[in-house]
Amino acid sequence: MLYALKIATRYLTANKAQTSLLVFGVAVGVFIFIFMSALIGGLAEFILSRTAGDLSHVTIEAEASDPPMLLGDVGGVVLLVQEKDTSREARLPNADAFIPIIEKLPGVTAISQQITGGAFLRRGAQTAQVSITGVEPDRVSAIVNLKSYLVQGTVELGAGRILIGKRLADDMNFRLGQTVRLQADTGIDKAFVVSGIYEIGSGGPDRRQAYVSLATARTLFAMPQGVSRIEIKLADLYQADATAARIEATTGLPATSWTENAQQLLDALKAQAQTGLMLKSFALITIVIGVASALMLSTYRRRPEIGIMRAMGAPRSFVVVVFVMQGAMIGLVGGLLGAGIGYAVLLAFPTREEFQPGNLPIDIAQGAYDVAILLTVISATLAAILPARAASRVDPVTAIGQ
Template identity: 40%
Template structure:
């Protein structure tokens, strides 16, 4: 195509200017790729960190409501408050039904309650979680977080967090008095001490066998909740909706209990979009200004072409092609360099903990998107110079 050849000749005629233009575009693309990979990587990191330590879907007994006859003969709903702990009595049927759903990795029945650990005069409140010892790692990888002792709950011991152990001066093998919120007391040994990295877990949560938890919490048959782990945490709302339609339980996806995280990630994403938009605007402005300057410098050549009968559309297409070439070359170079930069920061530099210095996801740099947006933006930014060049009067252009 002749217009494309002319556009390429114009660009190669002034290689320094063209090189600076392409370099500027590439630099803006690197910023775009880096910010996209960083924001998406941070979102993935926070999501994995959060979902790796919690159940993705949780089933609990529905809140019981008592209907009370009011003075105007209408029923008023009031929550029931009794000493009897709410529980799921036919929990095995619920577990079997949940296990049949796609994407479900593990279904863990739990007996939960509150209590106190007592050692001498020191008393620490705790949240008790009774689980099957064979499912110790189904929700949280506790066995990988053990720093003292073991994660084996089959012997009737207790797993506590490192911060709680420090507060009470406990270590693996030391017995401690466990007093449940039902007033039941038992001397129980500390089987292991874990460090998850979340203060609310390391200081406030204790795990024990469900068989030991039942008599302590006065729940001989039922369970207080059923936790579900999925192969894809993003599917939690969908699975929760399916379970709500099938089971008479309160079903909650992890996103509902972590609204603050979701809001923070959305705000972070919007901030990244602003930065990306500014990078694209900078690309468009630099290309438009450079091509406008080119149209002024080549007024004579444009006038000669127009005097030989070259159409305005041809002249305009030459400048649009220049913008497209600059945008395509700059975006390809910038994408390649941006990927190498993200790869280096994620693998080549380690932080104090031995992990990546920054939670960058090189594969999430939005490379196709930035190439398309840059090429389209470059073509759009070339329209103004193209129109200015096409409107030149050939006689005036040659005389100047």
């Protein structure tokens, strides 16, 4: 085996220019593989962080009860009861009892109990319709990381404090520390101080969403017990379906995965992953073709030497090992060189934490360096099998005669 390795090394170093060009070609293929892995992976992470990353991965929300029918179909007319207090229609009355159970489920990283409802925000003659979300003061950023989106003020919520979006503040000419009035759809009216202004970057939440403390929301929407919904965040958002099913089986609460309302996003991510796989496959195919072509040429040029080895008693398996080792060495050296070049180039791009809009969302941690090197060595080794078998079939007498 060592003798075969020595001969394989001599063959490669005999024509250094050709070997260097071949190794460089393999390195370029590996670099493309690593770059595409970092780009596709980073893009997927960026899309998820800007969409599902700031969403509840699993939501437990009480279903609104249908109004009871008072009379049957009489002349095509059905009389129904219409609840006056719509905020009471959907609630989870015993949510507190299930929170410890949900917190112990695998993969659950955060839980937020919320009370939601509609309201009118007023200051002077200005009025805006908003959606109010009451959250626990110590879990304001449990689901949506409002602290990272904060423009002014603080995310700390307490009695008489409200957190609003920047577009809403601009539209209503609100400023930090100003007093505004909030009238809930229950008719309850309270005064609040704008304690914080956030900017997520999407028009809806920035213009229509406001946050108050959970205790304040109980007063506004006349809900002394229970909550409107429970939002849950997971370490792995792709486990949302399984976690939702487990919550329903364990607690009996109606749990909904984020994937039920984001099928188009999932389809887009799958299509993106398949595109990346195809591009990386093309890079590996290029490596295979390059190595096989170079070794096939080497086989033709070294027919006399191969004939002498065969005439001296070298078995066919020995010749096969020599050429397969050449392919493996080319793949290893080219893979290491390509991985080094890829890592050096990706260092110039900002990390995931430092990413700014307008730049390529490349994640250096997802370069798949070890996978790239391993696949390259395997591909180059497999590419050398066909030339190796051709070399082993060389007739010693014919080859020496040439």
